[in-house]
Amino acid sequence: MRSYAIGDIHGHLSLLQEIHGRIAADRARTGDDEAPVVxxxxxxxxxxxxRGVVEYLRQGIEQGENWVVLxxxxxxxxAGFLRDPAHQxxxxxxxxxxxxxxxxGGPTLESYGVAHAADRPVAIVHREAVALVPAEHVAFIEALPAVYRRDEALFVHAGIRPGVPLAEQIEDDLVWIREPFLSDPRDHGMLVVHGHTAIDAVTHYGNRLNLDSGAAYGGPLSAVVIEGRSVWQLGPEGRRPIA
Incomplete structure (x- = not known):
């Protein structure tokens, strides 16, 4: 069972569109139009x-693309800031x-037209943000799931709390955890596919797969294709196996 997955995007629409092009090329080679893109x-x-990233993904799903966004x-x-400027x-x-x-957060609000968001009173910035961020974007972000499971892979942003059943995992860990997840060598019963912790290149650790190759800091945005627990990174020339 095949799945595609893309790492942390962090507002880089052009990189995201390029990566979707690589996935489209792999689909064409395999003849598979059904595998989801996570x-x-x-x-x-x-x-x-x-703003462009959120709209691109929102519209794609609305138009029927088989995309999962975590x-x-x-x-x-x-989303928390939009609900309450004092949200922590x-x-x-x-x-x-x-x-x-x-x-x-400042560059995010600036992409919606809120200028100098980090340098002005929070109450004013919040009022402008509520007025300028489309309701459709707010609803889209608030409705995002924290986890997606398919075949032998578990997709989640940050990781899981080792030793805790999936049904008992809490969202705080799923979107924030680093330790003890990153250093835990145990098999989790599935391949945990995650991002959150930036590294130089996509790395397969046996029990987990980190896709965050640092797009937030000037690095590339990475995508992989997963079949069972076998993984290939998608580059300009096609697939490259990840050990």
Whole structure:
């Protein structure tokens, strides 16, 4: 059973469109128009066109594309800010806010027309954001699922709490966790496909597969095709096996 998956996008619409082109080319080679494309979360923040990314994915799904879009911690913080300017995500350090330059909320709001979002009073920025972010985008982001399972793969933004049954996993972990997930060598009963923790290149660790190749920091956006637990990265020339 084949699935495609794409790592953390972080507002890079042009990279996303390029990656979808690679997936289309692989579909043409295999004759498979049915396999879903799973987007691993973090649609927004840091990059130049978060609005464009959200609209591209929203429209694609509305038009019948077999796409799955998962919720990342940055997507959750965006939605939380729109609901309440004082919102503090429980996974975020208390001395930071979504509009802090390290988080990249400012560029997201700027893509919607809210200028200098990180440099003005939060109440004013929030009022403008509520007026300028389309209701369809808010509804789309708030409705994103945190997990998707298919065949031998479990797709999630950040990871899982090791040793906890899937039905008992909480969203805070699914969108935020690093340790003890990253260092746990145990088989989780399925291949956990995730992003969230930026690394230099897509890496298969045996029990998990990290797709976050650092698009948020100037790195590439990566996509893979998964068949069972076998994985190939999709490059300009086609498939390359991931060990």
């Amino acid at each position: 987007h691993i979360g973090d649609l927004v923040d840091r990059g130049p066109d978060s 919720k990342g911690n940055h997507d959750r913080m965006f 995500d429980p996974g975020l350090r208390g001395d930071l806010s979504w509009l802090h330059p390290r988080l990249g």
